[in-house]
């Protein structure tokens with residue numbers, strides 16, 4: 042059975058043109074004028090774009106004494122509702138747990154995923170077992186490894202562990218990721234704030250100033266450079282971190298930065314709200330920043346020094362947030378955004394002229410597909426690509442409201458935000474998941490997407506590192522020892 046999207050304007054990261062799209066067996070079979078199929082979908086007045094890829098989600102994640110509330114069923118339904126057709130989640134081994142055992146646990150969570158997914162593997166401890174198992178993880182198609190430089194006492198790794206893991210990534214042709222915040226400084230500032238009686242959600246922001254992030258970003262970049270491996274910095278929230286990435290890229294280093302949609306449009310004033318729940322619901326790491334930092338992130342997306350926009354979707358209910366009443370360090374860190382990333386970015390980015398529609402596609406889909414070495418299977422409108430396609434109505438409006446969202450939590454950090462630009466249709470590997478704005482996601486449709494290691498950037502970097510590697514100088518006539 043075939044489907045045809047008719048009368049739309051195709052927008053990819055590098056082109057805009059009018060054509061129909063024929064879908065069969067989950068793939069894009071043809072692109073061109075006057076195509077016909079068993080079912081036809083009208084895209085008049087709409088853009089036909091690659092489905093969004095969210096490279097940073099935490100679904101049903103054990104964290105800070107609880108589990109994030111959206112699982113693979115509600116999380117991927119929310120994703121599809123907003124035009125995201127693939128998520129990349131994080132597998133988090135406990136200290137001393139086998140990476141393979143953790144992967145099995147994460148695999149077990151995915152049976153009701155409605156869109157495709159992949160994993161990053163977190164390196165939460167270091168030892169021979171981890172070193173050895175990283176090869177098997179890569180063989181299973183998971184070629185990116187996350188390192189938390191924060192969350193001291195739980196997920197955090199030290200510099201020596203990070204260097205060892207980055208070097209292993211270089212050998213395996215894998216990509217290291219970092220949550221870049223100086224965990225020692227955060228822990229010290231948090232204790233000081235608590236001791237001074239500063240225990241509300243606003244203290245969370247005080248405990249994680251931009252310098253904490255800038256320092257860690259720069260450190261990770263230098264360690265990656267010494268290890269000879271590219272680096273992906275998740276949730277880049279401030280100028281200090283962006284500056285480090287920009288500077289490194291100007292020097293030719295292969296570093297990528299990922300702002301979140303929350304950091305682009307929400308600011309630190311949220312933490313000063315008199316309502317404790319309002320402020321705590323917005324506690325995440327790094328925290329929301331001021332307008333200067335937001336301008337820096339937008340500029341980075343425009344200039345190409347930042348490459349992707351993610352959500353870090355890690356949603357907790359108000360009840361869960363209240364674990365931290367009286368002690369902000371116990372408020373589960375995380376916010377939602379999966380359903381809202383594309384509509385909010387379109388509204389705040391394309392509708393204001395900050396981004397072109399092609400740049401929108403690049404930062405929501407194509408760039409990350411290339412960085413994670415799954416392009417053009419994902420992130421493309423090309424013959425042979427997976428039919429992850431959105432038909433985007435740039436005139437369709439809604440006001441974001443928790444009462445009509447797909448996420449299971451009881452609030453939305455974008456509550457009241459009016460978006461213009463929403464999906465009319467969403468196809469996930471050819472299956473209709475949003476039909477004229479109505480969500481028809483099918484739990485269990487989603488499949489794991491494995492990725493090949495040793496992508497072009499890893500190969501180029503290894504070639505260069507090999508060329509400039511330290512070499513012993515062979516000498517004749519070495520003088521006798523002076524002693």
Ligand SMILES: NC(=O)NCCC(=O)O
Nearest residue numbers: 220325326353355374375
């Ligand atoms: N970002 C956040 O606050 N929670 C999710 C875990 C992480 O990415 O640090």
Ligand SMILES: [Zn+2]
Nearest residue numbers: 220275276326
């Ligand atoms: Zn993080």
Ligand SMILES: [Zn+2]
Nearest residue numbers: 097099353355
């Ligand atoms: Zn995260």
